[in-house]
Amino acid sequence: MTERKTSVVVLGGGPGGYEAALVAAHLGASVTVVDRDGLGGAAVLTDCVPSKTLISVGDFMQRFEAATDLGVGFEAAHAGEEATADASRVNARILALAAAQSHDIEQRLLSEGVRVCRGVGRVLAPGRVRIEVESGGTEDVDAEVVLVATGATPRVMDTARPDGRRILTWQQIYALEELPERLVVVGSGVTGAELAHAYLGLGSEVTLVSSRDRVLPGEDADAAEVIENVFRRRGMTVLNRSRMASVVRAGDGVAVTLEDGRTVEGSHCLLAVGSVPQTAGLGLEEAGVELTGSGHIKVDRVSRTSARGIYAAGDCTGVLPLASVAAMQGRIAMAHALGDAVTPLNLRGVSANIFTDPEIATVGYSQTDIDEGKVDAHTVMLPLATNPRAKMQNVHDGFVKLFARKGIGTVVGGVVVAPRASELIYPVTLAVQHRLTVDQLAGTFTVYPSMSGSIAEAARRLHTID
Template identity: 35%
Template sequence: MRSFDVVILGAGAGAKLVWNGVRGRSVAVVEPALVGGRCPFLACVPSKAMLRAATAWRLAREGRFTGLFTGAVPAREAYSRAVAHRERLVNGRDDGAAAAALERTGAELLRGRGRVVRPGVVEVADTEVGYRDLVLNTGSVPEVPDVPGLAECPTWTSEQAMSTDEYPESLLVLGGGAVGCETAYLFAAFGCAVTLVQRGPRLIPREEDEASEEVAQALERVGVRVLRNTTPTGARRHGGGARVRLADGRTVEASRILFATGRRPDTSGLGLEVLGLHPEPGAPLTVDDRCRVAGAQNLWAVGDVTGVSPFTHTAHYQGRVVAANLSGHVVRADYRGVPRTVYTDPVLASVGHTEASARAAGVDPLVAAFPVSGTVRSAIDDAREGWVKLVADSARGVLVGATAVGGRAEEWISEVSQAVRAELPVATLVDTVHPFPTFSEALEGPLWELASRLPRAVAPAAVSGAG
């Protein structure tokens, strides 16, 4: 039996940071599908490429910019061109280049689904492989709503939607989280008739109330019909599509139904019971701040399977943490600075606490906001929608959260992420000088406002008047 220092089950986003970060140790990576995981082939990369194309096509149709383009093509043709660009970008979902890059690091790729058969041993394609440390990076799978008749209807997961060239005349999106909102925006922007159903009163419910409303308005501007406070109660095939009955008595007809009701960690069939672990189906694995799985020795986990902040960049971060610990360092994960993004237009980016969550955590929040239109960059780019809102802990004089809408916020939210994670004093942040003209200048106004309202003990000298 061959043995390795480290065996990684799953070659998704976080795994790459592990196999690249433990040089000098023997590594095997077990993957039954695509090296690189969902993100580069089925999720983040193709969806953002399609969203970029949709935004460009809409821009070409606006009267103020039409003269700068050679001519906007019809919606269906624009969609087909966007799909062609997407397929070039994901290389037709051929992971050969990614697999070769993995093996150039010295790691070995084993194709198949890995399963623990006894402590220190996994089985891959009927072959046993030994390990000293095992890293689980098995990701997550889509949640499928339990609705009578739904199984008989034409449906998509978000992955299927991002790997097909089908142009649905109409689409029903179930779920108002980030994936649901982005997918609804994308298809509506290309002229598809889209209805989005959200069970609660707000889209993106974890975010600030006003941010949730901004996302709803962005969807409605491109023609999405947003139905809140309702759920599907039944469905049946209707013509070539589906007819769905909602709890409020309304019905929705659509060519396709897209599931965006969440994902659950994939722990099935891993043989974890051999290690004394018995996770409930769909439940995340509990990890400590070094990403070690609770209740087992030499077992680590990264990415969606941990249930912690399920973003690709979180998996990357956890991969670095695991690699450092496997290399003999003691490194602990701190998730306070992990940003959250929704790539509608305008984009939503946030980090840390909202005003409400700060209060719930026992923080007395100071809040200051500033409109994107207050920057010169907004006039240059003709992008006047949006705002930034900062939340500070009044007792300590540090930022604990921020939300930004518009102004390419996804590109500069990490500045605030660092401030939140490092607990940098507002007294320090007011001295940050941003290049002109940029959207990031929108941070300066609310920072100075917070500084002026902080108690004298934690306010900057220039604002408090201290000598």
């Protein structure tokens, strides 16, 4: 007799959704993914993959400016020529890469037997989902397990309405056919800082409007100071303690009015003022799913909502807006729902990265946590300027910072500010995840010369602290 398969319906095909679908399929469930915009979600189509590709182009162009410091010049025939970015070609490549990644994800799901349905899903009740099919009509589906992974969308303000041409959200910039001549970026969080850095590298004149005392206010203060100094040194105008009041079209450009009455003019304005969860109209509250005041779905550490059989993952939960966290939430949800071994989500083990130049990578407890007494730990900060590999690569900015619990020396967190910090944070993440001591970290061989040598050196210095 054939065993009946558990029916799973996933609303949303982003990292939380498609990773959950793969786990559910591997565990023998009958899986349907309902997706409107394309597999991969915003992370692949309009956010992570496109923005990091744009940043990589800007970084590539910055290397030309630094070439003379390395003793590299250009032939006389090309003297005076500068590297320039063709926005239409750059954006066409970005969108092609995103589409290819989305296609690969869809093919992977189909190969695992997952049904992909184009449309929008709504929860009628626990165990029942209605799909409004893109091609027309509706379909009601029984679902013993429902995962909501509908993500978030850029926050829009009444005083700054995007038009997709001159006033833009981060999802609209890839339609530009010309590079913004004078770009005003409103918002100095991760998205604002990354894209301000990208367009500065591409050749735009950039003004960054920050309502806080510094850029990246939610990050390590030492790391944020490095990035802000680099921004200013490379020609960016950074306006701290400057809250935007409104943005309007002004002729062929834009006018950004600040709350103190000042006006900043530019050719384009990029709004990076946060996001809102896409949870409205899904029937969640009617089905017994509890939401926060901001509209996020309340979940526990195994991604359960307040309604039996309904789970949630990703940006719609407000847990941590990272694709890696969304994917982990989705995987945990399916393991729990389908009876597999499961480890609850541990946010202390999450490594995150900001793709500026240099990058900022973090994991575990922060300097603020230590300063506020949340963990009793020692701190060591080692500038990269003394690292031989950094000198070879003309790296002047950055550092390695490690946090170790007092008395036992367990690594509880760290910060790396460096080129490719996203790669360098991995050994620190392993140490945090597996509760390694600074002696174990320091006693592991590193290549000489290498940037990772500074991680081992920082660990050795922590050994001598009482």
